[in-house]
Amino acid sequence: MSYESLLIESEDTVTVFEKKLSRRIKGLYSDGIVWINKKLSNTEKRVVLAEELGHHFTTAGQILDQSTIQNRKQELRARNWAYKKLVPLNKIVQAHKAGIKNRYELAEFLNVTEKFLDEALKRYIEEYGLYKEVNGLTICFQPLGVIEMFETFQS
Incomplete structure (x- = not known):
């Protein structure tokens, strides 16, 4: 936007x-x-x-x-x-799926300043802790990244 x-x-x-x-x-x-x-x-x-x-x-x-x-x-x-x-959490997940690899690219993807992105991530750490699960994925705020877990295999 x-x-x-x-x-x-x-x-x-x-x-x-x-x-x-x-x-x-x-x-x-x-x-x-x-x-x-x-x-x-x-x-x-x-x-x-x-x-x-x-x-x-x-x-x-x-x-x-x-x-x-x-x-x-x-x-x-x-x-x-x-x-x-x-900087909604679902947009961080979208950025991960789009291949965004660092904070600079994420700020550009979200169309925000890097300073604003850093402040938002600090606020999310205050609110959620170091990670938050969103739609079955885990967003890690420190270090920044999205983790996709393998589905458990049932035999």
Whole structure:
């Protein structure tokens, strides 16, 4: 899914504007409106849009001040939403079946930044531990890989 596809998917939910923002600000969300830094690559814009959609669906109020535990929890909820949207476990399995061999190729396959992929994998380790079974396959998060088990032979 491309940035444009995510924009189309979200058009009934939020209004998105691209504009030049301060160098350190990639995106902002407030009251159904998302602002994305125009200077970003399409892959970065896609990641930022997903995170801002996460805020739309999971947070409430103004959480710019990250010194409070409540605001940090809301930020984590929004990012977790984005991780599951852009790096779903079934897509990791699809990447394995497509012959993807490393993190760089996986990030490209998923159309996310390598940093976002690494953060998603760290979050999955926090949530599931070092591995998770998905559709009869085992996704190992550290080291990253997918394990296919042989079916047991009954005689």
